Amino acid sequence: MITGNVVVVGGGVAGMEVAGQLARSGCMVSLIEKESSAGGHIKEWHHLFPDRRNSMEVTDYLARQINHDNITLLTGTTIARMGYGKKVFTVDTENGKSISADAVVVATGFDLFRSERKEEYGYGIYDNVITSADLEVMFRNGEIKLTDGRRPEKIGIVHCVGSRDEKVGNIYCSKLCCITAVKQAMELKEHLSDARVYCFYMDMRMGGALYEETYRESQEKYGINFIRGKVSEVGETIDHKLIIKVEDTLVGRPLRMELDMIVLMAGMEMSKGGEQMAQIFGLKTGENRFFAAADHHYGSNESNVEALFFAGSCTAPMNITETISHARAAAAEVICYLRKAER
Amino acid sequence: MKNEGRKRIWAEYQKEIADDHFFYVRSCIRQSFFPGSEQFFLNFMRNVLGKDIYENPSHTTCTGIGYHGDIVPLATIMTVVARHFALMTEAGYKNIAISCVTSFGIYTEIIETWKHFPGELEKTREYLYKATGREFNIPENMAHTSDIIYKFRNEIAEKAKNPLVNRQTGEPLRVIEHIGCHYSKMFPKYGVGGAEFPHVLSGMAEAWGGEVIDYPERRHCCGFGFRQYLVQANRGYSISNTVKKFDSMKPFKPDLVLTNCPGCNMFMDKWQYTIREMEGTTYGENGESIPVLTYEELAGLVMGYNPWDLGLQYHMVQSEPLLRKMGIEFDGQDKFKTKDGRQMPLPKNLINVV
Amino acid sequence: MEKFGFKISKTRVIDFDQNDKSVAEFIYTNEPSFRLCIECGGCSATCTAGNFIPFSLRELQILLKRGETEKVKDNIEKCMLCGKCSLVCPRGVNTRNIIELAKRAFKTPELHAV
Numbered sequence: 166m167i168t169g170n171v172v173v174v175g176g177g178v179a180g181m182e183v184a185g186q187l188a189r190s191g192c193m194v195s196l197i198e199k200e201s202s203a204g205g206h207i208k209e210w211h212h213l214f215p216d217r218r219n220s221m222e223v224t225d226y227l228a229r230q231i232n233h234d235n236i237t238l239l240t241g242t243t244i245a246r247m248g249y250g251k252k253v254f255t256v257d258t259e260n261g262k263s264i265s266a267d268a269v270v271v272a273t274g275f276d277l278f279r280s281e282r283k284e285e286y287g288y289g290i291y292d293n294v295i296t297s298a299d300l301e302v303m304f305r306n307g308e309i310k311l312t313d314g315r316r317p318e319k320i321g322i323v324h325c326v327g328s329r330d331e332k333v334g335n336i337y338c339s340k341l342c343c344i345t346a347v348k349q350a351m352e353l354k355e356h357l358s359d360a361r362v363y364c365f366y367m368d369m370r371m372g373g374a375l376y377e378e379t380y381r382e383s384q385e386k387y388g389i390n391f392i393r394g395k396v397s398e399v400g401e402t403i404d405h406k407l408i409i410k411v412e413d414t415l416v417g418r419p420l421r422m423e424l425d426m427i428v429l430m431a432g433m434e435m436s437k438g439g440e441q442m443a444q445i446f447g448l449k450t451g452e453n454r455f456f457a458a459a460d461h462h463y464g465s466n467e468s469n470v471e472a473l474f475f476a477g478s479c480t481a482p483m484n485i486t487e488t489i490s491h492a493r494a495a496a497a498e499v500i501c502y503l504r505k506a507e508r
Numbered sequence: 509m510k511n512e513g514r515k516r517i518w519a520e521y522q523k524e525i526a527d528d529h530f531f532y533v534r535s536c537i538r539q540s541f542f543p544g545s546e547q548f549f550l551n552f553m554r555n556v557l558g559k560d561i562y563e564n565p566s567h568t569t570c571t572g573i574g575y576h577g578d579i580v581p582l583a584t585i586m587t588v589v590a591r592h593f594a595l596m597t598e599a600g601y602k603n604i605a606i607s608c609v610t611s612f613g614i615y616t617e618i619i620e621t622w623k624h625f626p627g628e629l630e631k632t633r634e635y636l637y638k639a640t641g642r643e644f645n646i647p648e649n650m651a652h653t654s655d656i657i658y659k660f661r662n663e664i665a666e667k668a669k670n671p672l673v674n675r676q677t678g679e680p681l682r683v684i685e686h687i688g689c690h691y692s693k694m695f696p697k698y699g700v701g702g703a704e705f706p707h708v709l710s711g712m713a714e715a716w717g718g719e720v721i722d723y724p725e726r727r728h729c730c731g732f733g734f735r736q737y738l739v740q741a742n743r744g745y746s747i748s749n750t751v752k753k754f755d756s757m758k759p760f761k762p763d764l765v766l767t768n769c770p771g772c773n774m775f776m777d778k779w780q781y782t783i784r785e786m787e788g789t790t791y792g793e794n795g796e797s798i799p800v801l802t803y804e805e806l807a808g809l810v811m812g813y814n815p816w817d818l819g820l821q822y823h824m825v826q827s828e829p830l831l832r833k834m835g836i837e838f839d840g841q842d843k844f845k846t847k848d849g850r851q852m853p854l855p856k857n858l859i860n861v862v
Numbered sequence: 863m864e865k866f867g868f869k870i871s872k873t874r875v876i877d878f879d880q881n882d883k884s885v886a887e888f889i890y891t892n893e894p895s896f897r898l899c900i901e902c903g904g905c906s907a908t909c910t911a912g913n914f915i916p917f918s919l920r921e922l923q924i925l926l927k928r929g930e931t932e933k934v935k936d937n938i939e940k941c942m943l944c945g946k947c948s949l950v951c952p953r954g955v956n957t958r959n960i961i962e963l964a965k966r967a968f969k970t971p972e973l974h975a976v
Contacts, residue, residue, distance in 0.1 A: 281513065281516065281517075284517055284702065284703075284704035284705065285704050287513070288513070289510065289512070289513035289516065290509055290510050290513035290514055290517075290705065291509065291510075292510070369900070381898065381953070384897045384898050385894065385897060385898060388890070388897060390927070391900075393901065398727060400722070400723070400724040400725075400726065400727075401509065401722060401724070402724055403723075403759045403760055408724045413876060413924070413928065415901045415920075415921075415924050416876065416921065416924055416925060416928060416930070418874055418875065418876050419874070419875045419876065420875060420876040420878055420928070421875050421876070421877060421878065421879075422878040422879060423879050740866075740867050740868060741867065741868055742868070743866070743867075743868040744868040744869045744870060744871055745871070747868070747870055748870050748871040748873075751870055752873060782866060783870070785865055785866075786865050786866070786870060787870065
């Protein structure tokens with residue numbers, strides 16, 4: 166066992182996991198979350214890829230992780246200032262608390278790309294243009310409906326919304342959207358067996374464990390159609406159907422299609438909270454605006470500030486498996502640091 | 509279409525438009541083919557709003573059509589534009605008001621080029637000085653004249669005698685707004701409302717009582733395309749795009765097309781004649797064609813100007829169906845008479861006149 | 863009509879909703895592996911016919927799926943049925959059967975007509 170006080174900033178998947186790991190090792194942890202409860206984005210997600218398990222199973226695990234006497238969960242709390250001297254951080258919260266810590270873990274996660282920024286897709290302008298996050302809410306409520314109450318018969322899924330797109334300042338791949346599209350396409354078919362579902366992709370990036378298998382399953386068992394091309398424009402017909410312009414790049418000709426519903430695969434961006442932390446702690450960020458870790462290969466939890474570590478998707482887009490692994494690695498780094506400091 | 513979403517976009521693209529003291533540059537096409545538009549603009553700004561607008565007779569074409577037609581080199585057009593800035597500078601003006609969307613695009617693109625490649629600016633200064641002995645400042649404020657009418661759209665609405673309402677049904681008129689590509693597609697930040705849901709014309713149409721139609725090919729180019737039009741054999745490219753747009757808008761039964769670009773106005777007007785001749789297709793109701801108006805012409809009608817003083821008779825598609833819907837009285841006999849009452853020759857093949 | 867020295871072109875856009883996709887549906891039903899193609903082009907790279915004449919099985923499959931059947935009808939006859947395409951396909955698509963089914967569908971429209 167070791168001793169030490171650690172502040173963990175961000176109560177999502179990474180923050181909860183790192184807090185749990187540190188508490189079990191003997192540290193006293195203050196887990197700071199800006200929202201009214203811990204859990205992060207996963208709270209809003211119904212099922213998880215690749216196996217479509219209920220996200221509650223993971224949130225329940227995380228809740229158990231932070232159910233520990235050494236953890237103080239401070240919800241509705243944000244950080245105002247931070248000082249560091251004589252190997253001790255003084256972290257002042259906006260609501261007037263002052264916390265001393267021997268180490269800090271930043272686990273501020275990501276923000277979903279605001280899809281209205283891709284103006285050409287008409288999110289917030291045309292009815293029945295929704296995001297992947299909106300669709301998860303529909304799944305959780307158990308009903309997929311158009312705004313007029315009808316069931317959609319023809320659904321388009323647009324990949325890479327806010328990712329791999331210089332026009333919105335995000336040249337990186339968000340990595341999770343392709344597999345999310347495949348997962349959601351299959352789930353749509355489970356809800357609406359007669360519906361036709363079309364995925365519009367630039368590349369199918371199926372790099373994770375079981376992703377390619379899921380992609381194949383979506384074609385084989387669910388009849389999901391994949392059309393390679395970036396949707397350039399969404400409009401509305403006189404019958405209030407959505408109409409898209411896309412090139413079928415593998416035929417080499419433009420294609421038009423009417424759709425009842427369009428689901429935008431919103432990408433991941435550095436969180437606003439993370440940007441504030443970068444300011445307050447003087448942390449380096451990369452070209453993609455996420456935190457720049459000390460070393461890409463063997464120091465992905467270390468920052469440019471002594472005794473301050475990163476956990477999870479505040480450093481790059483990550484899935485839950487990777488986030489939990491990264492959080493555990495962050496805990497190991499903190500423990501290692503505190504041991505050295507003790508000597 | 510949900511307005512809150514559009515308003516959010518519009519809020520992000522609000523450009524600064526100067527309030528007074530403009531150096532005005534005309535459009536080649538507009539002053540030749542629908543001259544009432546620029547006349548209205550100058551009259552409205554000077555005599556209705558009391559603004560100071562200066563024109564210099566030494567102003568020339570920007571050479572934009574030649575540039576986009578691959579005839580005029582970049583260094584030449586930059587020097588021509590620099591000369592206009594010199595005329596502006598010499599007259600003591602800092603705000604430029606540009607009547608043409610092609611010119612607006614040219615000016616915008618050249619100033620952006622100079623920002624990114626200061627060496628080009630220095631070369632242009634040198635060329636202009638060697639050729640003419642002139643020096644210039646870059647305008648502090650650059651607006652297309654549709655930006656300026658947009659800015660004063662509510663002043664026009666206050667003076668409206670003929671709002672954009674069908675007098676018989678009481679319903680708002682259905683307006684197709686068509687924005688010139690070079691207004692904001694290259695630099696969305698310099699267009700009111702950006703490039704996907706521009707507000708410059710829709711803002712006018714709505715302020716004056718009309719209903720703006722969003723149809724699938726709203727954002728498609730009119731088809732003018734400079735080079736495509738200039739070579740006769742290539743005109744099929746141009747007109748095919750116009751067909752695509754009109755086919756797409758037809759089911760919405762538009763009462764008029766409102767444009768801010770000289771090329772769009774000319775081609776959406778004249779191609780309707782050509783399409784009718786080639787394929788027998790018309791796009792308005794009852795076999796009529798859809799009148800295509802500039803924002804000044806429409807503003808003038810709304811304010812109660814005589815349609816023939818606005819020059820509506822110089823379009824291929826005549827505006828009578830629109831005038832009747834708006835309840836505007838007109839005398840068809842006066843259409844082609846000079847101010848002192850002499851009859852001019854009557855053009856053939858005008859559309860929408862019985 | 864070329865009244866003014868130029869023509870009005872028809873759009874080259876694939877009008878997905880208007881196109882007749884019944885041949886593709888017929889193949890989906892009788893050869894489900896038709897769905898598995900990922901457009902890698904392995905089949906057309908190795909194709910005996912395609913190395914000499916414009917013939918791409920990858921392209922023909924996608925045209926069938928988009929309902930652009932007119933472009934497939936004659937072209938599909940160029941296949942020499944050597945089977946190399948099936949051999950190299952990483953997704954196990956039964957390409958020979960797809961060709962046979964497409965030919966049958968074209969010869970006997972009543973099999974798939976809606």
